[in-house]
Amino acid sequence: MSLLNRWNKQIATLISGRGESVYVARTRLRVVQSLSLFLFALVFIRLTDLTIMQSPQEPFGDTGSSVQSIERADIVDRNGILLATTLQVQSLYADPTMIENKAFVAKQLENILGVVGVDAKLDRKGRFVWIKRGLTPEEHYAVNALGVPGLAFRTETRRFYPQGNLTSHLVGYTSVDGDGLAGMEREYNDRLSKGGEALSLNMDVRVQHALAKSLKAKVKDFDALAAMGGVVDIQTGEVIAAVSIPDFDPHHAGKADKESLRNRFAHGVYEMGSTFKLFSTANYVEETGKGFSKTFDAREPLKEGRFTINDFHAEKRILTLPEVFIHSSNIGSALMGRAIGADAMQKFYSDLGLMDRVDVDFPASPKPLTPKPWRDINTLTASYGHGIAVTPLHVLLATATIANNGIRPSLSFAKGRETDDIQSRILSASTAYKMRQLLRLNVTEGSGKQADIEGYLVGGKTGTSEKAGKGGYDKNRLMSSFIGVFPVDNPRYAVLAILDEPKGNKKSFGYATGGWTAAPVVGDVIADMTRILGIAPNADAPNLTAGLSRYLKKETKITPASYER
């Protein structure tokens, strides 16, 4: 007989007469006992499961470091190379009340972090003081290794630019709060703030480097004040490279000086000088229908009212249209301007985009400085790039229009840019072809020889303008430029290089003109681009300048009625 039964029997015997109710009560007690035992068993099993059976790998609680979701989207170049990204950094703060030996700790921190004034911070009242924000992993480790209670870290996010100075002007930078302040960071601030897919630019960082490297070398060689340049895909309007020198470190934009922060490529307006002859000549050919046989009397300076227009290295003879171009005759161009007329020139320049802001996805695109009112003398000077100041972007756009068979592309810095600007034909294909011939002729026979590279057809135009100073133009302060197009038989890219105030050296025989300073930059960049982009030389390329030699005569015998004067 079991113990329980015996016990039951004894109780029943003791409490005789009340067997039934005792039995019921006993049963109820058993049920309650069982349930309680069962519940405790459940808890025991669960505890065993949690502590022994599952044996957690990671602590359940938060480790203390908050893992934030990624807030701002990356910026990459056309090949996916990272230009801007957001990373987590550790920022160090202190609770001075928990630090005993403040002087010792302050000295340790100053040694590790390279900052000063930590002792003053630790002497402050209060329970929170920043010591340094944005520590490097090495600094983080070293401070952590001190083991000082009262020092703690907070995880923050910070914008990083792996390409550094190379893309500082184009990509821009953000504020401490993560708002874009310049460049693409500012232009696409709303899109970037939403996170998600990276913003892809049209820029190729390799071409950007090639352009920056060449410009910096020339700035050094010619002791120039500054330089700027750009590369544009003529057919699509994509800006492949955009450089402004001096540049700055985007991680410390607040400490950069004004000159370094100034984006000369997108925001600087300059009188471009003879590069404008590309546009005025195209205007003349399109407007008058004249060909290469047209001649211009450049034997004497041209007088217009109280102004006198001279040639630099004057030929002092009758020049054909190609000769005006390759000898960069101001007189010849001014005569073309006179023949075009003010209204026609203004309209043509406006169609090329030279009279208004460039429609492009870059912040604060400035308006060109144009003569107001536009007088006859302005027509003459505008024909050779004086009296009208534009940005380098304007020059690239206008050149791309001419080289792109007369169709104006829409410029864009970022891929997939939505624009209302429709590609429109500005000049006829035949005029565009003639201009390509002249561009090539200028490189083979004219001032652009230093831009020529073997195996590729490069065309281009030099420009050297004097900068305006007190009392007129200063001969010693030049803006030297070269606008190149290649391959000129089937143009794909336009390359512009400008040096601000270059000074002649021995190699250039003292000259600081565009042909000596800027043209070599374009040649170097094009040579690099052929390797970077895998552009093979075209052995079957047509000779654009075939037959043009008959227009390059020393003395052209013609009747006075046939030439412009």
Next chain:
Amino acid sequence: MRFVRDNKLLCFLIFAVVVASVGLTLVSQRVYDAQRSVQKAGRDVVRVEWDIRSLKAELAYLTRPDRLDRISSNFVQSIAPAAGGYDMPASTVSFSSSLSSLPEAISPASFDAPLPNKKPVKSKPILANKKSSFDDLLNGIGGRE
């Protein structure tokens, strides 16, 4: 047992309650565990995403065109042609002054031919720029010269 016999429905109900409560407890614990796992996985994903971003940024920094330019020019300068008995490494870069001196282009059909097995030549170590490091990037140092 008499109690069970006399109160079959009640016992069945008690049994059902016990079974249901055990089941619900187990299920709720499993769901709770699963939720914690999902949350933990989510945190891990975000953490790993940050790590990947750091690595990508470091890769972009280390493969900057100016840095590669510097390293490649150091490497090319370190390879000097020696007199007699010296096998030039297959990776030697030679610069020609004109296109005409370059060999003719290989036609694509010849790419199918197997390349001869050459004994690998030990090349000299690349002279790394010791000043450049990702920490320099975080310090704002190491920009373009």
